[in-house]
Amino acid sequence: MNSQIRRPEPDDAEAAIVLRRATKRFTTRDRGAFTAIVDVDLQVRAGEFVTIVGPTGCGKSTTLSLVSGLEAASAGEVSVNGRPVSGIPDGVGYMFQTDATLPWKNVLDNIAIGLRYRGVGKSEAVERARDWIGRVGLTGFEDRYPHQLSGGMRKRVAMAQTLITEPSLLLMDEPFGALDVQTRELMQDELLRLWSGSGAAVVFVTHDLTEAIALADRVVVMTAGPATVKDSIPVDLPRPRKVEEIRLTPEFIELYKRVWDSLREEVEITRARGASNVA
Ligand SMILES: Nc1ncnc2c1ncn2[C@@H]1O[C@H](COP(=O)(O)OP(=O)(O)OP(=O)(O)O)[C@@H](O)[C@H]1O
Numbered sequence: 491m492n493s494q495i496r497r498p499e500p501d502d503a504e505a506a507i508v509l510r511r512a513t514k515r516f517t518t519r520d521r522g523a524f525t526a527i528v529d530v531d532l533q534v535r536a537g538e539f540v541t542i543v544g545p546t547g548c549g550k551s552t553t554l555s556l557v558s559g560l561e562a563a564s565a566g567e568v569s570v571n572g573r574p575v576s577g578i579p580d581g582v583g584y585m586f587q588t589d590a591t592l593p594w595k596n597v598l599d600n601i602a603i604g605l606r607y608r609g610v611g612k613s614e615a616v617e618r619a620r621d622w623i624g625r626v627g628l629t630g631f632e633d634r635y636p637h638q639l640s641g642g643m644r645k646r647v648a649m650a651q652t653l654i655t656e657p658s659l660l661l662m663d664e665p666f667g668a669l670d671v672q673t674r675e676l677m678q679d680e681l682l683r684l685w686s687g688s689g690a691a692v693v694f695v696t697h698d699l700t701e702a703i704a705l706a707d708r709v710v711v712m713t714a715g716p717a718t719v720k721d722s723i724p725v726d727l728p729r730p731r732k733v734e735e736i737r738l739t740p741e742f743i744e745l746y747k748r749v750w751d752s753l754r755e756e757v758e759i760t761r762a763r764g765a766s767n768v769a
Pocket residue numbers: 516517518526544545546547548549550551552553715769
């Protein structure tokens with residue numbers, strides 16, 4: 491790797507997320523006691539965009555679920571904005587592969603609902619939702635229901651739903667995984683545009699290395715399960731970025747090789763175990 495572009499891991503003091511030797515064990519009827527992730531060390535600065543890649547089933551979503559408070563660590567430390575995580579921390583926004591839109595509500599109400607849940611009055615919530623509808627390019631579609639939208643438009647709704655609450659921390663688990671390639675690139679650009687200047691720390695899980703590099707300040711590579719952090723690769727590409735343009739540059743291709751070199755071995759281990767059949 492190019493040692494000149496490697497940035498040091500951030501200090502705890504400025505970290506939005508700290509995982510220190512975080513371990514998660516599950517007990518299930520068929521597998522008994524089972525370790526999903528082990529000794530995960532990860533720090534993410536405020537405003538930093540970190541992507542996580544790793545072989546299928548290694549424990550990427552489990553890592554996110556510890557940060558989101560949906561699961562408690564079995565051992566080690568997990569803190570968000572300087573506080574140990576117990577329950578869902580304030581200021582966290584999520585986006586998953588499946589949309590969280592409510593089918594019986596139109597676009598406007600779907601986007602306003604997060605604010606309503608947080609106690610914001612109806613007229614203010616609607617006003618702010620209209621503003622976000624404009625920002626995500628859905629003006630004119632306020633009255634449509636989710637089933638009347640394309641996959642890309644539903645993602646725009648999901649982004650507005652998530653960002654309207656102004657999260658300081660965004661957790662994204664393959665949010666664009668189900669989209670076709672062109673729509674996915676468009677959504678990646680949109681996400682970067684909406685995120686820039688927000689100051690939010692992002693942890694974004696993906697299987698797509700191009701996506702991982704194009705979005706990130708840093709790509710974290712996880713090992714075959716039980717996952718731990720194998721590598722942390724800084725992405726020193728200039729911003730603002732257009733995914734379509736940067737992915738063909740020599741710097742990008744060099745980074746792609748670097749990430750894949752690290753990941754390949756873990757994918758091979760996983761394949762040898764036969765886990766690729768359950769992807
Ligand atoms: N609530 C749970 N109870 C029991 N086992 C679980 C639970 N959640 C995850 N696991 C197991 O932990 C391991 C890691 O799962 P996880 O979903 O974190 O992996 P992943 O890397 O996100 O997977 P993928 O690449 O397929 O998205 C898997 O073997 C999974 O079956």
